[in-house]
Amino acid sequence: MSQITATPHGGAIVVPVVPLLKLGTWVVFFGLLAMLAIFFVSADQGAISFPAGNAVHEWVHDARHLLGFPCH
Amino acid sequence: MSTVSQDKSVLTPAAFLIRGLAVGLVAGLLAFVVAFALGEPTIDDAIALEDAAAAQMTPQEVAAEEAAAAEEDHSGMVAVSRDNQKSWGLLTGTVVVGAALGGLTALAAAAVIGRLGNLSARGSTALVALLGFVSIVLVPFAKYPSTPPAVGDGETIGGRTASYFALVLISVLAVIAAVVIANKLRARVDGWTATGIVAAGYIAVVAVAAALLPSVNELGDFPADLLWYFRRSSLLTLMTLWAAIGVGLVALLGRLHDTATADANRRELAANL
Numbered sequence: 001m002s003q004i005t006a007t008p009h010g011g012a013i014v015v016p017v018v019p020l021l022k023l024g025t026w027v028v029f030f031g032l033l034a035m036l037a038i039f040f041v042s043a044d045q046g047a048i049s050f051p052a053g054n055a056v057h058e059w060v061h062d063a064r065h066l067l068g069f070p071c072h
Numbered sequence: 073m074s075t076v077s078q079d080k081s082v083l084t085p086a087a088f089l090i091r092g093l094a095v096g097l098v099a100g101l102l103a104f105v106v107a108f109a110l111g112e113p114t115i116d117d118a119i120a121l122e123d124a125a126a127a128q129m130t131p132q133e134v135a136a137e138e139a140a141a142a143e144e145d146h147s148g149m150v151a152v153s154r155d156n157q158k159s160w161g162l163l164t165g166t167v168v169v170g171a172a173l174g175g176l177t178a179l180a181a182a183a184v185i186g187r188l189g190n191l192s193a194r195g196s197t198a199l200v201a202l203l204g205f206v207s208i209v210l211v212p213f214a215k216y217p218s219t220p221p222a223v224g225d226g227e228t229i230g231g232r233t234a235s236y237f238a239l240v241l242i243s244v245l246a247v248i249a250a251v252v253i254a255n256k257l258r259a260r261v262d263g264w265t266a267t268g269i270v271a272a273g274y275i276a277v278v279a280v281a282a283a284l285l286p287s288v289n290e291l292g293d294f295p296a297d298l299l300w301y302f303r304r305s306s307l308l309t310l311m312t313l314w315a316a317i318g319v320g321l322v323a324l325l326g327r328l329h330d331t332a333t334a335d336a337n338r339r340e341l342a343a344n345l
Contacts, residue, residue, distance in 0.1 A: 013337070014333070014336040014337050014340045015333065016081050016083050016186065016329070016332040016335075017083070017186035017187060018083050018182045018183070018185070018186075020183065022084075023085045026085035026179060027085075030089060030175055030176070030179060033172075034172035034173075034175055035172075037168050038168075041165045041168050041169050042169075043237075046229050047230045047234070053149055054149050054150065058150060058151065058152040058161075059152055059156075059157070059160075059161045060162075060164055060165040061152070061157050061161060061221075062111070062112065062158050062162040063161065063165020063166055065111075065115060065218060065219070065221060065302075066107045066111040066115070066162070066218065066305065066306050067165065067166070067218075067306070067310065068212070068218040068306055068310060069218075069233075069236070070216065070219070070229060070233045070236050071219070071221070071224065071229075072219075072221065072223070072224040072226055
C-alpha cells in the first residue's frame, strides 16, 4: 500500500491517531508491569532483595552484565 | 488534513501493545544469539580471572572471607551452573527485557503517530525506537558502561544502581520533553531548527546530570583488552535488541496504520456521499 500524505488542499485525507486519554491508562498499566519485569532482570537481589536469597540474581546473572545493568 | 480518532478504528492501544510484545520477544531472541556468541566468551574469561585471583588469596584472606560469608543469611541461596547461566538464564533476561521494551516502544509510538507534523507512521515509529536506544542505552552507557564479572565492589552496588537508574530516568524524561517541545516549536520555526534546538537542550540536560552524578572506578588491574571486548559485545547485544525492535515495529505498526488510514478514509468518503 502506498504512503498516504497530506494534500496541500487539506480536508480530503484523514490521518487516524490513538486518543491520548485512552492510551494513558494502557501506558500506566503496562508501564508498571514493564518496570516490575525489568526490575527482576536488572536489580533484584543486587541492590534490593525480594525475595531473600540469590536465585533470581544467579539465574539472570549473564543477562544483567551484558544488558549493561550494574551487577556485583 | 484532519486527524480523527474514531471508536471503530483498528488503531487501539491493545493493537499497539500486542505488536510491541511480539516484536520485543523476537528482538530478545536475536539479542540472546548475539550475547551468547559474542558476550559469553568474554564473561567466561572474566570469571576465569576472578577464580585465578581467588586462588592466590592468602589463608588469612580466605578465612576472613568465609567468616564474612558465614554471617550472611543463607536461606534461599542456590548455585546456578555456568551452563544454565549462559543459556537459559541469559535467554530469560534478554526475552523479558525485550518484551518490556518492545511494549513500551510500541505504546510510545502510539502516542506520537499522526502527531509529528507530516512524519509518516513508519517515520514516527523509527524515530521513537532511535530515541529509545539513544536515551536508554547510549547516553547512560557513556557514563556508566557495562562491567564484566570480577569488576565492581559488592559494597557499592546500591549506590551504583541508584546512579545508573537516575541517569536513565533523567535521560528518558529529557528526551520526551524534547519531542513535546520540538512539536510546539514547529509552529514558529521550521522542523530542522526546532530539532536542532531541542537536541542541544537534551545534550545539555544529560551532560549536566552526568557531570553531577558520582563516577565509578572499580576496575583495579582488570585487563583493558578484555574489558573492551566485553563492553563491545554488550553494546552489540543492546544494539541488536533495539534495532530489531525498531525494524519490527516500523513494519508491523506501519501496516496497522495503513489499514486504519484506509478504513478512516473509506468511512469519510461514505459519509460525504
